[in-house]
Amino acid sequence: MLSGCGSYDVKNLAKSDIDLVADEFIDExxxxxxxxxxxxxxxxxxxxxxxxxxxxxQRLAQLLSQPGELKFIELGExxxxxxxxxVFNPHFDGDRVFALIVGLGGMLRxxxxxxxxxxxxxxxxxxxxxTSAHNVEVLAWKLRENRRANGEPWLITSEYKGEIDNLxxxxxxxxxxxxxxxxxRIDSDANDRRVTKxxxxxxxxxxxxPI
Numbered sequence: 001m002l003s004g005c006g007s008y009d010v011k012n013l014a015k016s017d018i019d020l021v022a023d024e025f026i027d028e029x030x031x032x033x034x035x036x037x038x039x040x041x042x043x044x045x046x047x048x049x050x051x052x053x054x055x056x057x058q059r060l061a062q063l064l065s066q067p068g069e070l071k072f073i074e075l076g077e078x079x080x081x082x083x084x085x086x087v088f089n090p091h092f093d094g095d096r097v098f099a100l101i102v103g104l105g106g107m108l109r110x111x112x113x114x115x116x117x118x119x120x121x122x123x124x125x126x127x128x129x130x131t132s133a134h135n136v137e138v139l140a141w142k143l144r145e146n147r148r149a150n151g152e153p154w155l156i157t158s159e160y161k162g163e164i165d166n167l168x169x170x171x172x173x174x175x176x177x178x179x180x181x182x183x184x185r186i187d188s189d190a191n192d193r194r195v196t197k198x199x200x201x202x203x204x205x206x207x208x209x210p211i
Contacts, residue, residue, distance in 0.1 A: 019118040025183045033105045040097045043156040047097040068114045070106035080107040081206035088146045129184035133177050140173040
């Protein structure tokens with residue numbers, strides 16, 4: 001059975017150039033989400049303690065072991081922006097980091113049609129990619145600007161005790177936004193389609209991705 005020629009995988013014969021690019025983008029977005037998960041739990045260890053015995057590694061394993069849509073009973077099976085909204089819900093007493101990552105990771109999977117990789121007969125929707133980029137930008141804004149009643153952030157990211165001390169979160173969110181926008185542009189250019197971009201405004205709300 002053919003398994004590849006040198007470093008080239010035979011399955012790539014069933015892929016277009018856009019498919020190969022999309023595969024790289026999918027891998028990179030998922031890597032960035034994993035990195036974001038680890039950083040968020042390091043800065044917000046109290047969120048892990050809400051589930052006795054839970055570790056960051058176990059959370060990552062939960063996400064990696066579930067293909068397609070990300071649905072978890074502890075979040076009421078909320079997905080995408082509905083899960084991300086839990087982060088800022090004063091009545092939610094669960095793990096806010098997990099809610100953020102389930103929402104963000106699930107939304108990015110949705111933007112790529114829940115594909116781990118693309119082949120010739122697969123297609124992307126540039127509108128989904130643009131909308132997901134917008135929602136990542138809104139998420140980053142909400143994490144900076146939305147506060148608890150006592151003035152503290154819902155999750156500690158770049159700011160700690162009122163001081164900006166860690167810009168790595170901003171860089172991670174920035175990379176995710178750029179990746180989604182670039183893939184949307186590549187897809188729309190390749191298919192010669194005119195795409196209506198989401199209007200980005202400070203303080204805007206999450207926009208649902210079409211099913």
